[in-house]
Amino acid sequence: MHSRAFGSDNWSGVHPDVLAAIAAANVGHAPSYGNEDWTKEAVKKIRALVGKDCDVYLLFSGTAANVLGLQSMVRSHQAVICAETAHVHTSEAGAAEKHIGCKLIPLPAPKGKISSADIPKQLGYLGNEHHVQPKAVTVTQSTEYGTVYSLGELKEISKVTHDNGMYLHMDGARIFNAAVSLGCSIEETTRGAGVDVLSFGGTKNGLIAGEALVFFNRKLAEDFDFRRMQGMQLASKMRFVAAQYVALLSNDLWKKNAEHANRMAKLLSDGICGLPGVTLTQKVQSNSVFAIIPPKAISKVQKEFGFHVWNKDLSEARLVTSFDTDEAEVRKFCSVLAGAVGMGP
CATH class of the missing domain: 3.90.1150.10 (Aspartate Aminotransferase, domain 1)
Known part of the structure; x- marks a missing residue:
């Protein structure tokens, strides 16, 4: 085992403040499945960063957040447009295809980023029953290559996506790194850029295991309580996931x-x-x-x-x-x- 490593931010330890928050939550008993104060506080803090008008659900893993988020947007005869380098395409063992039954359409992304100009090229068969129907676009911020979409690029992608009746998902496994790189708020690079659903990562920025799914388009969150349970992502002792976010989102x-x-x-x-x-x-x-x-x-x-x-x-x-x-x-x-x-x- 390497004591010094640059393999991944998943290789890192856990921030001491996060561990302290878990220990603080580990006192006495509390209602299960998120019906306690820690989860309420975590949701409040997430909304303070991304905007109050949204629905927030805590999950265990980033892959689950991506798949369940996309599952809220597309059906099995539809497709998700993504970068050829997208984690959901290259590194999730076909989880989206298996659990949604949809097709992923990868676009060229030499810098990890797709271009808004390439999206319409995939829409030539809309309405043709012999072809899958693109219904969502997913982008990763920051990208798998460590590059960052500018706010302008995101807004262009969002406009093309919405103008063509599709939804925009963002894999925000490293959303914090992107925001500080851009010098903007989390809200500006998500809701403000036209994102409908955000996979709001925490594990790569100091948590043990904590992710969240944020629905800015709240219609897409209908019945998500049930879909989260079916997706095996409803934590019984959710306060220990929530406590991590409370610590991470406190004191900057x-x-x-x-x-x-x-x-x-x-x-x-x-x-x-x-x-x-x-x-x-x-x-x-x-x-x-x-x-x-x-x-x-x-x-x-x-x-x-x-x-x-x-x-x-x-x-x-x-x-x-x-x-x-x-x-x-x-x-x-x-x-x-x-x-x-x-x-x-």
Whole structure:
């Protein structure tokens, strides 16, 4: 096991304030299934960030949030338009297809982002019973490549989506990192940009296991109490999920965590940029760094640091920083990599 790792923000520990909140919730008995004060407070705090006019449901996992959110929008004869790099398309074992029965239509996304101009190209057979009918578009903010949609880009996608009778879903597993990168509020990059349903992630920003589904289009939340239960995402002791969000959304902890992770990614990219054979492949806009690294150097560095090779053909590595990434760890990684490519002391 690597004590120093850049494999994923899922590899990180749990913020001490979150653990303290769980311990505080672990006193006495409380009503089950969210009928207690912790859940009410968590929902209140989420609404304070994204806007009061919405429905909020706490869940266990990001994949469940994505699938159940999309299931609220589409039926089995319909389709979801997504980026070819989208987590729901590449990394959820076909969960959407299995549980919804719908088709995913991937669009080119060389920078992790789809273009609003590509969406209408998938709508040529609307009304034709021989073809699946696109009904939703999903975007990831920040993207799987660590890039960030601008507010303008999101609004353009939203307009095309809604003008064509579709819904817009956002996978916000790293929504906090995106918001601090843009210098905007969570509401501006979600509801304000025209998002109908948001998968509101927490696990990648310091929680143990906590996600939420936010319905800005409240009609889509009809019967969701039952669909959450059918989806096996109704927590009996929900206060322990809720307590995590209460801590994360108190005293700007979410912002401090995300700002730190993003800052460490920038420090990391600055430290490896210019090393022989090392080339950044994406703009560093959040807490992920993508870089081509010589294969021999990768094998040497992985003896000390855990991280993923994203594209073996290109020898492209993904390096992810977290709320608990230490600056000394970043500088040590840069030094080890420099030595591996022949520039070390």
